Amino acid sequence: MRIAIEGGRVIDPAHQADTVTDLFIADGRIAGSGQPPAGFAPDRRIDARGRIVCPGLIDLCARPREPGQEHKATIASEARAAAAGGITTLVCPPDTDPVIDEPAVVELIRRRARAAGQVRMLTLGALTHRLRGERLAEMAALKEAGCVGVGDGGRAIASSRVLRRALEYAATFDLTVFLTPLDPELGHGLAHEGQVATRFGLPGIPVAAETGIIARDLELIRDLGVRVHFGRLSSARAVELVARAQEEGLPITADTAVHHLHLSEIDLSGFDSRCHAIPPLRGLRDRDALRAGLASGVLGALCSDHQPHEPDAKQAPFGDTEPGISGLDTLLALGLRLARDGVLPLPALLERLTWGPARILGLDGGHLGVGAPADVCVFDPGAEWRVEPDTLHSRGHNSPFLGWDLQGQVTHTLLEGQVVYTRKERV
Amino acid sequence: MRDAEFLIEVMAGQLQDLLVRRGIAEPALVGVHTGGVWVAERLRQRLGIATPLGRLDISFYRDDFSRIGVNPQVRPSELPFDVDDRHVVLIDDVLYTGRTVRAALNELFDYGRPASVLLAVLADRGGRELPVEANVVGTRLKLPPGQQIQLVGPEPLQLLIQTAP
Amino acid sequence: MSATDLQVDRQGRLLHFLTVEGLTRRHLTEILDTAESLRGVAERRVKKLPTLHGKTVVNLFFEASTRTRTTFELAAKRLSADVLNLNIATSATTKGESLLDTLRNIEAMQCDMFVVRHAQSGAADFMARHVKPHIAVLNAGDGCHAHPTQGMLDAFTIRRHKPDFPSLQVAIVGDILHSRVARSLIHALNILGAGEVRVIAPRTLLPAWVESLGARVFHSPKVGLREVDVIVMLRLQRERMERALLPTEQEFFQQYGLTEERLALAKPDAIVMHPGPINRGVEIDSRVADGPRSVILEQVTNGIAVRMAIMSIVLGNHARPIEEDA
Numbered sequence: 078m079r080i081a082i083e084g085g086r087v088i089d090p091a092h093q094a095d096t097v098t099d100l101f102i103a104d105g106r107i108a109g110s111g112q113p114p115a116g117f118a119p120d121r122r123i124d125a126r127g128r129i130v131c132p133g134l135i136d137l138c139a140r141p142r143e144p145g146q147e148h149k150a151t152i153a154s155e156a157r158a159a160a161a162g163g164i165t166t167l168v169c170p171p172d173t174d175p176v177i178d179e180p181a182v183v184e185l186i187r188r189r190a191r192a193a194g195q196v197r198m199l200t201l202g203a204l205t206h207r208l209r210g211e212r213l214a215e216m217a218a219l220k221e222a223g224c225v226g227v228g229d230g231g232r233a234i235a236s237s238r239v240l241r242r243a244l245e246y247a248a249t250f251d252l253t254v255f256l257t258p259l260d261p262e263l264g265h266g267l268a269h270e271g272q273v274a275t276r277f278g279l280p281g282i283p284v285a286a287e288t289g290i291i292a293r294d295l296e297l298i299r300d301l302g303v304r305v306h307f308g309r310l311s312s313a314r315a316v317e318l319v320a321r322a323q324e325e326g327l328p329i330t331a332d333t334a335v336h337h338l339h340l341s342e343i344d345l346s347g348f349d350s351r352c353h354a355i356p357p358l359r360g361l362r363d364r365d366a367l368r369a370g371l372a373s374g375v376l377g378a379l380c381s382d383h384q385p386h387e388p389d390a391k392q393a394p395f396g397d398t399e400p401g402i403s404g405l406d407t408l409l410a411l412g413l414r415l416a417r418d419g420v421l422p423l424p425a426l427l428e429r430l431t432w433g434p435a436r437i438l439g440l441d442g443g444h445l446g447v448g449a450p451a452d453v454c455v456f457d458p459g460a461e462w463r464v465e466p467d468t469l470h471s472r473g474h475n476s477p478f479l480g481w482d483l484q485g486q487v488t489h490t491l492l493e494g495q496v497v498y499t500r501k502e503r504v
Numbered sequence: 505m506r507d508a509e510f511l512i513e514v515m516a517g518q519l520q521d522l523l524v525r526r527g528i529a530e531p532a533l534v535g536v537h538t539g540g541v542w543v544a545e546r547l548r549q550r551l552g553i554a555t556p557l558g559r560l561d562i563s564f565y566r567d568d569f570s571r572i573g574v575n576p577q578v579r580p581s582e583l584p585f586d587v588d589d590r591h592v593v594l595i596d597d598v599l600y601t602g603r604t605v606r607a608a609l610n611e612l613f614d615y616g617r618p619a620s621v622l623l624a625v626l627a628d629r630g631g632r633e634l635p636v637e638a639n640v641v642g643t644r645l646k647l648p649p650g651q652q653i654q655l656v657g658p659e660p661l662q663l664l665i666q667t668a669p
Numbered sequence: 670m671s672a673t674d675l676q677v678d679r680q681g682r683l684l685h686f687l688t689v690e691g692l693t694r695r696h697l698t699e700i701l702d703t704a705e706s707l708r709g710v711a712e713r714r715v716k717k718l719p720t721l722h723g724k725t726v727v728n729l730f731f732e733a734s735t736r737t738r739t740t741f742e743l744a745a746k747r748l749s750a751d752v753l754n755l756n757i758a759t760s761a762t763t764k765g766e767s768l769l770d771t772l773r774n775i776e777a778m779q780c781d782m783f784v785v786r787h788a789q790s791g792a793a794d795f796m797a798r799h800v801k802p803h804i805a806v807l808n809a810g811d812g813c814h815a816h817p818t819q820g821m822l823d824a825f826t827i828r829r830h831k832p833d834f835p836s837l838q839v840a841i842v843g844d845i846l847h848s849r850v851a852r853s854l855i856h857a858l859n860i861l862g863a864g865e866v867r868v869i870a871p872r873t874l875l876p877a878w879v880e881s882l883g884a885r886v887f888h889s890p891k892v893g894l895r896e897v898d899v900i901v902m903l904r905l906q907r908e909r910m911e912r913a914l915l916p917t918e919q920e921f922f923q924q925y926g927l928t929e930e931r932l933a934l935a936k937p938d939a940i941v942m943h944p945g946p947i948n949r950g951v952e953i954d955s956r957v958a959d960g961p962r963s964v965i966l967e968q969v970t971n972g973i974a975v976r977m978a979i980m981s982i983v984l985g986n987h988a989r990p991i992e993e994d995a
Contacts, residue, residue, distance in 0.1 A: 267790075275876040276690065278790040278813030278849060283877075347675070348791030392769050394789035396812065561706060564718040564748075564981065573985025574720075576699050580706040614715035 078120055078494055079103045081113070085125025085455060089132065090428030091435075091444030100130055102451040105494035109447055121496070123489055125455050131427045132443050133165025133452030133490060135434040137255075137332050138308055139383035139405060141167075141198065144185060145174025150385040150472040152186065156193035158405040158470035160498035163454035163487040166435075166442065167196055167383075167405075170255070171203040172230030178203035178214040180222035187223060195490075195497040197452070199438070201228040201255050204243045210234040213243055217250050225438050226306070228255030231355075233290050235261050241297050248303035253439065255306045258290040258315065259356055267396050269311075269357040273342040279395065282357050284312040291318045298327055306437055307331040309382055311356035313366030320375040330437045331375065333367045334382035335411045336402050338420070340364070340477060350391045350398040351477040354382075371429055372421035378434040379426075381408040385473020403473035407464060409456060410483035417484070451494040460486035508661035511626055511642030512543060516550040518640045519593065519624055523551075528591040531622070534558035536608050537579055539597030539655035543626050546661075547595060558583040558592075565607035587616030597655035597663075599625040602636030627663060629653055675797050682986040685797040685806040686979050688815040689856040697860055701825050703978035704971070710747060711973065720981050721750035724781040728754045729771075729796075730809070731787040736945065737809055740969070741784045741818075744976035753780070768792070769799060776801055782984060783807065790814035790849075805983045813847050819944055820853025822975040823901065824861060826968050830940050831898050834858075840867040840893055840935075841884070842925055843903030843952050844874045846914075850944045851903060852882065859883040869893035869925065873914040890925055894934040901942045902927050902952045918951045927953045932962065940964045 082100040087110060089095075094110075101108040101117055108114050141155040159167055169186060171177035177186070183200050190198035202219030206212040208230045216227050227247050233256065234240040247254045263286035268274040270281025291307060295318065298305050307319060310333050319331045336354065341361050344352045352358055370376040384401025391398050412430055416423040435443025442450050462468055464478045490498035523531060532555045535544030541559050548557055563578040594608055605623060612618065624640035629647045647653060647665065656662045676685040676692075683696060710716055726745040728738050738754060745752045757771065766774075768787075775783070782805045785793045790812030797806040810816040831837055839858055845851045845868045858866050868875065868884045879886060887893030894900060905921060915921050927941065941953075941963045949955045958965060 270877045272878040272881045275878045275881060276852075278811075278815070278852060280813075281877060348794050389767060389769075393767060394787060394792035394795045394811070396789040396791070397768070563706070564720040569720055569981075569985060570988045573988050574703060574981045576703075576982075578703055578706045580709050582709065610719065614717065615713050 079108075079117060080121045080123060080491070080494065080496070081117075081119035082123045082125045082130050082453065082455060085128045085130035087130045087445065088424050088427050089445040090424050091132075091432040092446060093424075094445070095424055100445065100453070102453070102491065102494045105451055107445050107447055107449045107451050110445065123455065128455050128457050128488060130453060130455050132431040132445055133454045133492065134163050134409060134430045135438070135440070135443050136164050136167040136383065136405070136408060137378050137380040137434045137437065138170055138334070139167040139381055140172075140385070141169060142385060143173070143189060144182070149387050149390070152189040152198065153193040154472040155383070155385065155405065156190060156195040156198065158472075160195035160490045160492070161470040161487060162405045163409050163456055163490050164405060165197055165452035165454070165490060165492050166199060166440070168199045168201060168225065168438070170228055170230045171201050172208060172232065176203050176208050176230065177201065177219070177224070178206055178208070180218050183219065183222040183224055195492065197492065199225045201226050201230070203227065204229050204247065204254065205234065205239065208232050210236055210239055213246055216247055216252055220250055220252055225440070226253040226255050228308075229257055231257045233257060233259050233261055233264075237293060237297065240294070244297060244301050244303045244305070248301050253304040253306055253437070255308055256294060257308050258287050258294060258310070260286040260290050263289065264356075267353065267357070268345055269342045269359040271342050271360050273345050277345065277348065279345075284314050284359070284363075287312050287356060288314045288318055291315055295322050295327065295329070298329070302328065304328045308380070309334050309356055310367065310370070310376065311337055311359050311363065313363045316366050316370035316375055320370070320373075323375060330377045332378035332380050332434070332437075333371065333376050335379055335404065335408055336382070336477065338364060338368050338371065338415060339411055344477060348395040349477065350393070350395050351402070351475055351479070353391075353395060353398050353400045354402055355400040368415065368420045371415070372425065377429065378437055379408075379412055379429040380434070381405050383471070385471050386475040388474070391475050401475065402477060403469065403471045403475045405471050406469045407476060407478050407483065409454070409487065410462070410485040411478070413458060413485040414483065451491055453489070453491040454487060455489040456485055456487045458485050460484065462486055508626065508655065508663045509546075511663070512546045512550070512661075515543070515624055515626065515640050515642045516547055519547065520551060522622065522639055526591070526620075530555060531591045531593050532558060532585050532587075533593050533595060534560055534583065534612065536594070536596040536604060537561040539626070539657065540595045542655065542657045542661055543597055544595040547624070556584040558585065560608050560611050562604060562607040562611055565611045567603055567607065581611060583615050587612065587618050589617070589619045591620050591622070592618045593622045593624055595624045597626045598653050599628045599636070599638050599641075600631050602632045602634035605636045606634055626655060627653055675794060678986070683983050684986055686817055686983055687793045687797055687806065687808045689817045689820050689853045689860065690815070692860060694860055694862065697821070697824065697857060700821055700975065700978050700982060701828060703982060704825050704975040707977045708971070708974040710977070711970065717747050717749055719749050721745065721748035721984060724750045724984060725779065726750045726752050726782045726784060726980070727775055727778075727780045728752065728784045728809075729775065729786070730754070730756050731785075731792070732810070734786060734810070737786065740972045741807075741809060741976055744973050744980060747973065748977055748981060750980070753778075768795065772796060772799060776804065780804060781987070782980065784809050786810045788812055803987060805987050807979065807983065810849055813849055813852070815853050816849040817853045818972070818976050818979055819850045820857040821979065822968060822972040823850070823854045823942060823944070824857040825975050826942060826964055826971050827899050827940075829971070830964065834862045835864055837863045837899065838865045838867070838897040839863055839899040839901065840869055840897040841901045841903065842869040842890060842893075842927065844905055844909060845870050845879060845903070846874045846876050847906070847909075848903050854901065855882045855884050867893050867897065871915070871924070874909070890931050891934065894931055897935045898939050899942065900927060900932070900935055900939060902947075904944065904946065905948055905952050922951055926951065927957050929954065929956055929960070932957055942968055945969065
């Protein structure tokens with residue numbers, strides 16, 4: 078299959094490229110741009126005039142809910158949503174049921190994802206057996222089975238002793254460790270410890286629940302040389318800590334979820350359970366610092382932290398609802414909104430969604446250089462759409478952005494040179 | 505506009521006669537908020553009754569709660585005497601459908617069992633929807649349903665007739 | 670939609686009573702004045718009004734509280750409503766039937782008002798958001814969020830003793846962090862224009878940003894109780910010790926308990942309040958609780974009148990046809 082994507086504004090952040098040109102794809106890889114390679118005869122042409130052509134998005138944290146919670150969503154349903162959102166690679170954290178702590182689970186997810194076919198679904202292995210934070214998981218076997226890293230699966234390891242051992246062991250096998258810094262005890266709450274939690278009588282999660290763990294982890298990392306990625310930072314102070322560690326030369330990367338850049342504790346007013354997230358939506362100052370961190374590159378990736386839910390999971394008093402936001406459908410458009418708001422230039426934004434996460438994962442991808450896997454996202458940056466249950470592809474409709482008018486809509490998604498999504502024009 | 509004070513004078517005469525005929529020496533006067541209380545105060549002075557005045561706010565006894573809800577200006581009811589075996593004179597400004605009187609009687613009986621109840625009103629405008637009649641009437645008026653009659657007070661007392669907006 | 674938008678219609682009428690926050694002084698004054706009219710009912714031979722005759726009030730208690738439930742029950746019965754008491758163990762809803770299912774089931778019984786108590790903040794809001802429009806929801810305490818009828822009965826009791834609100838100094842002492850009573854009372858006093866609301870507690874029992882509620886913070890009763898007109902003591906739950914918020918009850922009593930010596934710091938005619946049930950010797954000394962300045966039992970009596978007032982106002986507003994916008 079040879080495809081020519083013609084006349085689009087091709088933005089390839091890895092190569093600092095931003096030109097209106099043609100992109101050529103052959104045999105699942107990027108074959109060239111500008112002038113077609115010798116003898117290139119496309120089987121299919123995609124008219125990308127007025128559109129942006131960029132590498133397929135790489136989402137560092139999305140939970141397809143399978144295996145274990147198929148009543149919320151499935152690999153097949155969320156693979157479709159990813160493709161519709163221009164996401165070609167997503168990373169599934171290990172807190173599935175069963176936990177990704179043995180190769181069989183990795184294999185199961187790979188098989189299901191391959192059957193679904195619309196997205197490259199990567200897995201993180203568990204750092205500890207059953208994610209209990211007590212015994213190490215078989216990280217070497219998990220790596221051999223295909224895990225791109227190991228992580229705590231959203232449950233920070235309370236024991237510093239166990240964590241230190243886990244980091245050492247992961248370093249032995251050259252695994253990147255993905256941590257979510259939230260103190261399991263101090264972080265036990267429902268909302269950011271601020272004015273809103275005080276007014277609504279919701280148990281607060283102080284910023285120190287995040288920063289205390291980061292500070293500890295940084296000290297543990299210092300001598301080990303292990304690559305650590307902090308996922309889903311939520312506070313200004315956390316960005317500061319990570320920035321300082323990066324300046325010191327620690328091999329640290331970090332990301333944040335896109336909803337933390339658009340929402341704050343104020344959005345919890347009226348006990349809106351759609352805004353129930355962990356880590357919690359924090360203050361406006363935190364939101365602004367996260368935005369600045371994304372712009373400066375301290376936060377090298379922007380992710381969806383996709384957590385689809387069935388309606389019942391959110392239909393209860395706030396504290397009885399499950400945390401998490403369905404985000405695959407809105408990742409790109411909410412990111413573009415940041416670029417439009419002047420938070421960071423469009424190429425930089427796309428870098429945080431493609432090349433940035435690719436580097437964190439150590440993937441050959443996230444760029445449009447010749448020979449790279451042809452994972453491509455074509456989108457219409459001006460296309461307006463309203464977030465509604467009808468316009469969401471994910472099975473989870475638990476989005477606090479329902480009713481928002483967004484700009485930017487994917488028209489084509491290519492995975493390894495295959496068109497896996499084409500937007501149907503509404504009649 | 506009617507001279508309310510004159511009508512109260514008329515009422516006082518009628519009431520005095522009635523009490524004598526019935527052999528009631530010391531009745532307890534009870535006004536229905538708001539206009540009824542003004543009238544009752546004046547009657548009590550004219551008749552020289554020692555028993556303190558009772559006041560009823562029938563807001564919680566209205567039969568149209570399910571249509572109009574609670575009156576936001578509701579005042580406490582107070583009957584500063586023992587109702588049991590007392591001869592009570594219930595006093596209101598205007599007698600119309602009879603529903604207020606029914607509500608007032610219901611409330612009165614929740615305080616005790618009076619020996620008897622007489623009804624005295626400043627103006628009877630007809631239009632009864634319940635079998636209620638006054639024993640003492642200051643004036644009788646025939647008003648079409650579109651018109652309202654209202655006692656304005658407390659100083660001076662004026663009986664106003666208005667066309668409903 | 671905020672709780673305020675949820676409980677007040679476009680004409681400003683109360684349709685539910687979920688929180689004091691966001692209401693106007695007019696709303697609160699109407700409740701207090703109506704309660705004043707209802708206070709005498711308890712002294713009559715027939716302690717009953719026909720106002721809610723034929724209405725059904727359901728006490729939906731997901732958290733056990735015999736005392737609060739009883740006062741709501743009595744309030745509804747004194748208004749001639751039929752009362753259904755449902756004590757629903759929280760486990761039944763978290764494990765099996767959802768709150769929404771419970772709600773739909775009881776709704777199907779043709780009720781007019783839900784009185785809801787629930788351990789989760791926001792539970793009453795949730796109910797109000799999902800009930801059919803003819804049903805009124807009264808919050809009888811949701812998590813640490815609000816207990817608005819208690820806040821109103823406290824304000825009512827204060828007003829009967831200290832009607833001059835602009836010069837009023839009120840101190841609330843104890844576990845503010847977990848207290849829905851404190852939150853509702855702070856809002857009520859501020860809306861009614863009280864001179865100053867103080868909160869007195871160790872840092873572990875104060876929420877972050879408590880000043881933003883409209884209260885001045887003191888850590889020492891020696892300073893905080895000086896010249897106040899009203900002292901509200903809050904109940905201290907035993908589990909606070911287990912959760913490492915306080916060392917012992919004894920230390921709490923020594924530092925914060927209301928004794929006669931501490932009471933002497935307040936104005937000579939200061940009143941002492943407590944939402945009950947009281948822990949003698951933990952937050953309050955028996956001599957103070959039973960002493961001449963205590964209005965604790967009066968609060969209980971007033972609670973019935975205030976709840977009657979709120980029930981009749983809210984149900985009355987449901988009764989009136991809602992004028993649609995042209």
